[in-house]
Amino acid sequence: MARWQTGARDRLEQAALALFLEQGFSETTVPQIAERAGLTTRTFFRHFADKREVLFAGDDAVPALFHQLLTRTPAQVLPVPLILSQLGPFAESVFGAHRDILNVRTQIIRTDQGLTERKFQKMAAIKASVTQGFVERGSDPLSAMLAADLAMTVMETALTRWLAPDNTATLSAVVAEVLASLRQLVSVPELTPAP
Amino acid sequence: MARWQTGARDRLEQAALALFLEQGFSETTVPQIAERAGLTTRTFFRHFADKREVLFAGDDAVPALFHQLLTRTPAQVLPVPLILSQLGPFAESVFGAHRDILNVRTQIIRTDQGLTERKFQKMAAIKASVTQGFVERGSDPLSAMLAADLAMTVMETALTRWLAPDNTATLSAVVAEVLASLRQLVSVPELTPAP
Numbered sequence: 156m157a158r159w160q161t162g163a164r165d166r167l168e169q170a171a172l173a174l175f176l177e178q179g180f181s182e183t184t185v186p187q188i189a190e191r192a193g194l195t196t197r198t199f200f201r202h203f204a205d206k207r208e209v210l211f212a213g214d215d216a217v218p219a220l221f222h223q224l225l226t227r228t229p230a231q232v233l234p235v236p237l238i239l240s241q242l243g244p245f246a247e248s249v250f251g252a253h254r255d256i257l258n259v260r261t262q263i264i265r266t267d268q269g270l271t272e273r274k275f276q277k278m279a280a281i282k283a284s285v286t287q288g289f290v291e292r293g294s295d296p297l298s299a300m301l302a303a304d305l306a307m308t309v310m311e312t313a314l315t316r317w318l319a320p321d322n323t324a325t326l327s328a329v330v331a332e333v334l335a336s337l338r339q340l341v342s343v344p345e346l347t348p349a350p
Numbered sequence: 351m352a353r354w355q356t357g358a359r360d361r362l363e364q365a366a367l368a369l370f371l372e373q374g375f376s377e378t379t380v381p382q383i384a385e386r387a388g389l390t391t392r393t394f395f396r397h398f399a400d401k402r403e404v405l406f407a408g409d410d411a412v413p414a415l416f417h418q419l420l421t422r423t424p425a426q427v428l429p430v431p432l433i434l435s436q437l438g439p440f441a442e443s444v445f446g447a448h449r450d451i452l453n454v455r456t457q458i459i460r461t462d463q464g465l466t467e468r469k470f471q472k473m474a475a476i477k478a479s480v481t482q483g484f485v486e487r488g489s490d491p492l493s494a495m496l497a498a499d500l501a502m503t504v505m506e507t508a509l510t511r512w513l514a515p516d517n518t519a520t521l522s523a524v525v526a527e528v529l530a531s532l533r534q535l536v537s538v539p540e541l542t543p544a545p
Contacts, residue, residue, distance in 0.1 A: 235538050272467050297531045300507060305535075308499045312492070336492045340500075341536035343430050 164202045164212075166192040171209040172256070175263045180206075180270065210260050210270060213253075214277050218284030220249055221306075225288030234289055234302035239338055242309055243330040250314065251326045258318050282307050309333050359397045359407075361387040366404040367451070370458045375401075375465065405455050405465060408448075409472050413479030415444055416501075420483030429484055429497035434533055437504055438525040445509065446521045453513050477502050504528050 170191035174183040185206055189196045203209050224245050228237055250257060264270040282303050289299035313330040316322060322329070365386035369378040380401055384391045398404050419440050423432055445452060459465040477498050484494035508525040511517060517524070 233538055235535060268464075268467055272463055275470060295531070297507070297528065298535055301503065301528070301532055301535055304503045304507075305500070308496065308503075312495060312499075333492065333496070336490070337496055340430060340493055340496055341538075343428055343536075 163192070163194055163198055167194060167199055167202055168209055168212060168256070171206060172259045172263070175210075176259060180263055180267050207270065207273065210264055211273065211277055217249065217277075218281050221245070221281060222284050222288045225285070225292060228292075230292055234292075234294060234298065235305070235341060238302070238306050238309060239334050242306060242313075242334065243327050246310060246313060246330045247325075247327045250317075254318065254326075257314070261318055278307065278311075305337070309337060358387070358389055358393055362389060362394055362397055363404055363407060363451070366401060367454045367458070370405075371454060375458055375462050402465065402468065405459060406468065406472055412444065413476050416440070416476060417479050417483045420480070420487060423487075425487055429487075429489060429493065430500070430536065433497070433501050433504060434529050437501060437508075437529065438522050441505060441508060441525045442520075442522045445512075449513065449521075452509070456513055473502065473506075500532070504532060 167188060171183070171188045174187055174191060183206060185196050185199050188206065188209075189199045192199075203212070224241055225237070228241060232240070264274050285303035285306055286296075286299045289302045290296060294302060309330070313326065313333045316333070317324070317326045317329040324332075362383060366378070366383045369382055369386060378401060380391050380394050383401065383404075384394045387394075398407070419436055420432070423436055427435070459469050480498035480501055481491075481494045484497045485491060489497060504525070508521065508528045511528070512519070512521045512524040519527075
């Protein structure tokens with residue numbers, strides 16, 4: 156009976172993802188999800204605004220987490236060194252334990268145009284928060300936006316590679332690989348001003 | 351009668367954009383566009399697959415143009431210096447003469463979720479082509495993808511700033527500003543290996 160001891164929210168999430176995979180996102184209803192979880196639709200709506208939100212659970216916390224990372228890193232650390240040094244541990248702490256669920260979510264989001272659009276919106280919100288964080292650290296708005304874009308690219312590229320079916324490396328290792336590539340890309344001697 | 355001497359395609363584009371602005375994209379039909387242009391729907395469909403394509407006219411050529419830029423630049427130029435040196439003239443030659451039409455297009459695309467999604471798809475196609483171009487220049491796939499992302503970010507940021515209502519600078523000047531910011535962002539002495 157162990158599975159009944161997990162929280163209602165987790166059970167609803169698992170039931171929803173299973174049904175989305177089995178019969179498709181658009182064919183799945185909230186009553187079906189509640190029934191599969193052994194709960195009522197009323198309980199469902201206490202945890203999620205709609206069935207779509209099950210696929211983005213936790214995402215709304217990411218902008219604030221990223222923003223925290225930027226405010227707690229010493230102000231003298233420049234944007235690119237900050238990305239190179241902090242993004243690995245950050246990714247691991249936020250996403251590292253959720254590979255299976257992220258994998259299923261990504262699969263389902265890909266099947267539906269409305270979900271894909273919603274994902275873009277969530278990512279735009281994260282990018283806006285990261286940009287704001289760099290501004291608060293003293294970057295001008297344009298540099299802040301470019302730095303945020305760089306951070307988002309590294310994160311997105313790392314997550315995509317980590318979730319690839321043939322990948323066996325940890326998220327930390329994948330982020331390290333992407334960051335090494337970024338470091339090499341931007342380490343162009345001719346660009347560096349004389350000390 | 352001078353306006354009747356312009357090409358049918360241009361007349362259809364102008365009629366479509368005017369109608370999209372006046373009455374909304376979804377409310378506008380192909381027969382209305384043709385009528386406004388003084389042409390037949392048959393002529394419309396010789397030039398555009400559907401009314402949506404009017405908003406992306408010319409975009410399908412961009413991946414190939416970008417790819418050409420990458421193949422004609424000497425192979426020893428590294429990705430970031432290539433972006434810094436080539437993106438300004440490229441942007442000017444591709445977009446510089448079309449500010450008014452790009453402005454109207456951007457406004458209309460923003461009003462419709464399907465159009466926004468389509469724009470993302472077009473940009474993904476461009477990014478794939480740029481990535482492929484960097485691979486053909488000898489970059490590994492990961493570096494190529496990061497470099498392509500950087501190029502796309504610069505281009506998109508510059509176009510957005512150039513099209514902003516309060517902007518009076520030329521596209522070349524705006525790209526130069528964005529590139530100066532990128533150059534400064536990645537010019538971090540601690541990242542550069544000793545020569």
